[in-house]
Amino acid sequence: MTYFQFFAQNKRWLIGGFLLTFFSSFGQTFFISLSGGAIREEYGLSNGEWGILYMVATLASALTLPFLGRIVDLISVSRTIVIVTPALALACLLMGLNQSIIVLGLILYALRLFGQGMLTHISMTAMGRWYSAQRGRAVSVAVVGHQGGEATLPIIFVFALYVMGWRETWIVSAGVLVFVALPVTYWLMKLERVPTAAEDAEAAVHAVRDWSRAEVLRDPLFYGLLIAVLGPSFIGTTLFFHQDYLIELRGWDKLQFSASFAVMAIMTFVFALIAGQLVDHYSAVKLLPTFLLPLAASCFAMWAIEPIWGSYVFMALMGISYGFSSTLFGALWPEVYGVKHLGGIRAITIAFMVFGTALGPGLTGYLIDFGISYPLQIFTMGIYCLAASVVMLFVSRRIAQRQRTEASV
Numbered sequence: 001m002t003y004f005q006f007f008a009q010n011k012r013w014l015i016g017g018f019l020l021t022f023f024s025s026f027g028q029t030f031f032i033s034l035s036g037g038a039i040r041e042e043y044g045l046s047n048g049e050w051g052i053l054y055m056v057a058t059l060a061s062a063l064t065l066p067f068l069g070r071i072v073d074l075i076s077v078s079r080t081i082v083i084v085t086p087a088l089a090l091a092c093l094l095m096g097l098n099q100s101i102i103v104l105g106l107i108l109y110a111l112r113l114f115g116q117g118m119l120t121h122i123s124m125t126a127m128g129r130w131y132s133a134q135r136g137r138a139v140s141v142a143v144v145g146h147q148g149g150e151a152t153l154p155i156i157f158v159f160a161l162y163v164m165g166w167r168e169t170w171i172v173s174a175g176v177l178v179f180v181a182l183p184v185t186y187w188l189m190k191l192e193r194v195p196t197a198a199e200d201a202e203a204a205v206h207a208v209r210d211w212s213r214a215e216v217l218r219d220p221l222f223y224g225l226l227i228a229v230l231g232p233s234f235i236g237t238t239l240f241f242h243q244d245y246l247i248e249l250r251g252w253d254k255l256q257f258s259a260s261f262a263v264m265a266i267m268t269f270v271f272a273l274i275a276g277q278l279v280d281h282y283s284a285v286k287l288l289p290t291f292l293l294p295l296a297a298s299c300f301a302m303w304a305i306e307p308i309w310g311s312y313v314f315m316a317l318m319g320i321s322y323g324f325s326s327t328l329f330g331a332l333w334p335e336v337y338g339v340k341h342l343g344g345i346r347a348i349t350i351a352f353m354v355f356g357t358a359l360g361p362g363l364t365g366y367l368i369d370f371g372i373s374y375p376l377q378i379f380t381m382g383i384y385c386l387a388a389s390v391v392m393l394f395v396s397r398r399i400a401q402r403q404r405t406e407a408s409v
Helices: 003-027 029-043 047-068 077-097 101-130 135-143 145-163 166-190 197-204 213-217 220-241 243-250 254-281 293-304 309-337 342-370 374-408
Strands: none
Touching (some): 003 101, 003 145, 003 166, 047 342, 077 101, 101 309, 145 254, 213 342, 220 243, 254 309, 293 309
16 A cells, blocks of 8 residues: 555544644744744843753653643543643743743743643554554654644744744744644544554554553663663754754854754655655564664764754754654554553653753753853764664664564463
8 A cells, every 4th residue: 555545545534643743843842942042032041041941841741741641541532632732822822921930931841741742642642543554654644743843833933033023923823723723633533543454453463462551661671762762852852942052153044044944844754754664564673773873963964064054964864863763653662562551651751752852951051051062062962873773773672582472472
């Protein structure tokens, strides 16, 4: 079955999954950081102080996710959307109206929890549970909603800053969530998909037992997998969060740099779809040792290339790695730990990813204030990716061996 045939037969749910990840952009770092400079100026914050505030808010959201994320196992996807989307819209509205730095921290917490955390979690859990044999393709279509947001929203937001101002842009964002995102995604996901008998029969050949959350937390290989999971979230969030500082450091034009997001989005889109095919053909586990290598190359490119075209090289390489990782992570957890408790397990993994997104801006912002070269920090991130790839080679072999042993019992 080709991608076009697959999409035609499943367009309702795939579009719904895509839109959920697209609208999660309002709580993603790349979107929040577009007004980061204005927020720092408005509230009188240094790079380090802004980074610490963002880190604390994101850490709080990461601690909340394992508890709130289980809701997807308890109620329907559509009902979860009705709870989460208005909460995210309220946070956007308050961002445009707020004057208090304390409330700013609470707003950031809500944006990260309901946007980056829950909307993405709802989409990926639905795709992992509703699809079995074609899970890689389903995840790859839904997950590129992130890239749809990254390709379009930075340019729209920068234009809106000139027309309306940053506060008014956040208020309009709240309206988009309430009057567009909520009714459309609710309608699309209200009818839940049930895998066909043929799909279930094909998936049964590669079926794994359903792990509980407690069993997953006792599994040493789970923490090995987290080494890979934390890399893209830490690095991507750090670079997007401090993009204003990087632009100032390199003397780049902000509009030219914002256009490089489209390059990353295109590459991520293409390689997410490629990864979907590869996951369905080989398995997510077998692809683990490779997906961080382009991210390592992107870090080295950003460290070494100072002209503005270097940002496009960096974004292209990052897009390759993000395309693979976004599809890979969506398919990996049900492939390794089953689907019965998928909502709760994914909530834990997303919490760790959000922890990485929290740690990055705060740590690097502190190091910047302390005088540590930001390009040197980026170079070190590339070294981490290489080391993590070696670890994934060992972890993937151990998981494959364990699954063969369980299948033979």
